[in-house]
Amino acid sequence: MKYKNLNNYAFPDNEGRFGEFGGKYVSETLITALEELEKVYAKVKKDKSFQEEVIKDLNDFVGRPSPLYFAERWTKKLGGAKIYLKREDLNHTGAHKINNTVGQVLLAKKMGKKRVIAETGAGQHGVATATVAARHGLECIIFMGEEDIERQALNVYRMKLLGAEVCSVDSGTKTLKDAMNEAMRDWVTNVEDTHYIIGSVAGPHPYPEIVRDFNSIVGKELKIQSKKEFGKYPDIIVACVGGGSNAMGIFHPFIKETKTKLVGVEAGGSGVKSGKHAAPLSDGKVGVLHGMKTYLMQDKNGQILSTHSVSAGLDYPGVGPEHAYLRDIGRVEYQSATDQQALKSFHDLTKTEGIMPALETSHALAYVNKIAPKLSKSKTIVINLSGRGDKDMFTVAKEDGMTL
Amino acid sequence: MTRLEKVFNQKETKNKVLVTYTVAGDPNLESSKKILNDLIASGADILEIGVPFSDPMSEGPVIQKAHERALKKNIQFKDILNLCKQIRIKNKNVPIVLMGYMNSFLSLKNKLAKELNQAGVDGVIVVDLPYDESKSFFNNLKKENIDLIRLISPTTDAKRLKRMLASSSGYLYYVSLKGITGAELKNFNEVKNKVKNIKSLTNLPVVVGFGIKDAQTAKKMASFSDGIVVGTKIIDFIEKKSTPKISNFTKSLKKAIN
Numbered sequence: 001m002k003y004k005n006l007n008n009y010a011f012p013d014n015e016g017r018f019g020e021f022g023g024k025y026v027s028e029t030l031i032t033a034l035e036e037l038e039k040v041y042a043k044v045k046k047d048k049s050f051q052e053e054v055i056k057d058l059n060d061f062v063g064r065p066s067p068l069y070f071a072e073r074w075t076k077k078l079g080g081a082k083i084y085l086k087r088e089d090l091n092h093t094g095a096h097k098i099n100n101t102v103g104q105v106l107l108a109k110k111m112g113k114k115r116v117i118a119e120t121g122a123g124q125h126g127v128a129t130a131t132v133a134a135r136h137g138l139e140c141i142i143f144m145g146e147e148d149i150e151r152q153a154l155n156v157y158r159m160k161l162l163g164a165e166v167c168s169v170d171s172g173t174k175t176l177k178d179a180m181n182e183a184m185r186d187w188v189t190n191v192e193d194t195h196y197i198i199g200s201v202a203g204p205h206p207y208p209e210i211v212r213d214f215n216s217i218v219g220k221e222l223k224i225q226s227k228k229e230f231g232k233y234p235d236i237i238v239a240c241v242g243g244g245s246n247a248m249g250i251f252h253p254f255i256k257e258t259k260t261k262l263v264g265v266e267a268g269g270s271g272v273k274s275g276k277h278a279a280p281l282s283d284g285k286v287g288v289l290h291g292m293k294t295y296l297m298q299d300k301n302g303q304i305l306s307t308h309s310v311s312a313g314l315d316y317p318g319v320g321p322e323h324a325y326l327r328d329i330g331r332v333e334y335q336s337a338t339d340q341q342a343l344k345s346f347h348d349l350t351k352t353e354g355i356m357p358a359l360e361t362s363h364a365l366a367y368v369n370k371i372a373p374k375l376s377k378s379k380t381i382v383i384n385l386s387g388r389g390d391k392d393m394f395t396v397a398k399e400d401g402m403t404l
Numbered sequence: 405m406t407r408l409e410k411v412f413n414q415k416e417t418k419n420k421v422l423v424t425y426t427v428a429g430d431p432n433l434e435s436s437k438k439i440l441n442d443l444i445a446s447g448a449d450i451l452e453i454g455v456p457f458s459d460p461m462s463e464g465p466v467i468q469k470a471h472e473r474a475l476k477k478n479i480q481f482k483d484i485l486n487l488c489k490q491i492r493i494k495n496k497n498v499p500i501v502l503m504g505y506m507n508s509f510l511s512l513k514n515k516l517a518k519e520l521n522q523a524g525v526d527g528v529i530v531v532d533l534p535y536d537e538s539k540s541f542f543n544n545l546k547k548e549n550i551d552l553i554r555l556i557s558p559t560t561d562a563k564r565l566k567r568m569l570a571s572s573s574g575y576l577y578y579v580s581l582k583g584i585t586g587a588e589l590k591n592f593n594e595v596k597n598k599v600k601n602i603k604s605l606t607n608l609p610v611v612v613g614f615g616i617k618d619a620q621t622a623k624k625m626a627s628f629s630d631g632i633v634v635g636t637k638i639i640d641f642i643e644k645k646s647t648p649k650i651s652n653f654t655k656s657l658k659k660a661i662n
Contacts, residue, residue, distance in 0.1 A: 025532045027462050029557040184461045189583040288506040301481050302511035303458040
């Protein structure tokens with residue numbers, strides 16, 4: 001299937017779907033909560049004062065707009081297209097994740113919820129949630145896989161300092177997907193006083209829409225900044241894709257701008273052919289998990305496969321339903337980068353630009369590393385630099401054979 | 405008349421229905437078969453057989469572990485269908501209901517309803533398939549006379565309930581609490597009122613499940629419903645390797661509700 005005309009692109013539809021993807025595959029108990037969320041969100045989406053409140057927090061608390069930075073030395077080194085970085089790493093708490101939590105916490109308050117819960121992989125979404133919960137004085141519980149707690153010890157401590165309770169999840173693969181299962185279990189039990197702040201454009205409707213909208217500030221800013229900086233929209237926008245929130249945030253305002261090529265980069269782990277990866281759009285099948293129909297890594301019996309990626313934030317067997325749709329209609333091209341390629345790009349950017357990227361983001365860098373030299377100097381590439389790499393020190397050191 | 409209708413038709417004699425839940429292949433296929441046959445022999449009227457899934461989002465810790473044990477034995481969907489066939493050979497009447505998650509059922513694609521029918525399965529409960537998403541699934545099952553058993557929860561409102569009842573069959577499963585399987589049951593009166601309300605709107609039988617762990621609670625719940633579902637407590641016996649105790653426990657439940 002190839003898209004013809006995207007002028008009327010307006011998803012999700014009334015049933016919460018992006019083509020065949022998305023929907024609301026949850027237990028009956030959660031339906032009322034999702035319907036309430038849908039109703040409240042539809043209202044605040046049009047509510048000027050709510051939107052102003054979000055913008056005010058994004059400016060004064062998060063530090064937006066984030067700069068569009070010309071990576072001059074890296075561009076020279078690769079010798080091709082001009083490379084720009086959209087600096088989400090400079091946000092408060094160090095990643096794009098806070099764009100969503102700032103908005104969702106206001107939603108939670110609007111619904112009168114006193115308690116917020118969240119799942120986290122790399123810990124960035126957990127920190128971003130704990131941060132806004134602290135600011136608004138809400139009780140906060142973060143679910144995190146046992147394995148991730150180990151590899152992201154710094155973020156775990158940050159969350160605790162912010163007053164959140166971090167619940168270790170030791171079921172299943174002990175990573176992000178299991179943290180999400182456990183968060184769902186908590187939500188179904190405490191549905192009346194609790195808002196679940198999902199951290200990606202994943203989960204049941206209306207979450208993929210809500211998380212996308214709050215993150216799309218990134219793409220909206222880029223539209224203005226790119227015109228100012230180089231007089232046109234970028235030729236290519238590249239972002240890493242786990243669940244897909246930073247990618248959706250920067251892609252969405254450009255979906256109808258078809259002259260701009262959009263590329264999502266999944267975690268190739270040890271290589272897509274090895275089976276040890278987290279790239280469902282490259283090597284998955286359609287199924288249902290965590291409330292949504294989407295591409296999943298699964299076996300022939302529908303069991304979800306364990307994933308592998310050096311970056312905890314991409315270590316997820318599914319992907320947001322809008323990405324699944326954009327893949328199928330061919331509007332976004334999905335590629336993958338391996339652990340080793342990502343690690344190399346981590347070092348390259350750190351040394352060439354003095355910017356230490358998150359390992360998640362390094363996957364997007366790895367793809368650009370490959371294509372930029374082949375493109376003419378008149379082309380511009382923008383990478384969503386979705387987060388900073390401080391949290392990954394221990395992982396990188398370990399990969400380099402060092403102990404800190 | 406379907407097997408499920410026959411079981412609930414004994415309502416004339418005021419017998420309440422005992423539904424048991426165990427996970428296929430827990431702790432292994434052979435024991436699973438023996439446990440199911442023992443359950444029938446000790447008074448189970450309907451067998452709900454769990455389809456093990458890697459991500460059982462609605463289950464409490466006890467049933468989660470049962471899913472994990474079964475998956476460790478590499479249980480395939482075809483093994484579960486085979487298990488149902490073997491139960492069916494020995495027993496022509498007991499209704500068999502498969503309970504699981506959408507992704508497992510999707511793995512059989514368009515062969516699902518036929519395969520279920522051939523295995524002697526009477527109904528299906530899909531935990532993460534709410535009414536809103538179930539239309540084509542419901543219709544496909546209907547073609548092979550498989551009932552899609554609806555879960556109704558404390559948060560289901562009246563308007564939604566009426567819409568659901570219009571496309572329900574077999575029986576209705578009232579989830580007695582907001583939470584996961586095996587959680588603490590707190591508000592008995594709320595359950596009673598809700599079940600009475602559902603029964604006033606439909607002729608379909610209503611069974612109550614989640615949080616029923618002893619004969620006393622079972623008796624209370626059965627007093628205003630058509631039957632009860634017990635899962636976690638039975639699986640607890642399997643986890644503790646005391647399966648011989650399951651028969652007596654089941655008998656005590658059966659006695660308590662009638």
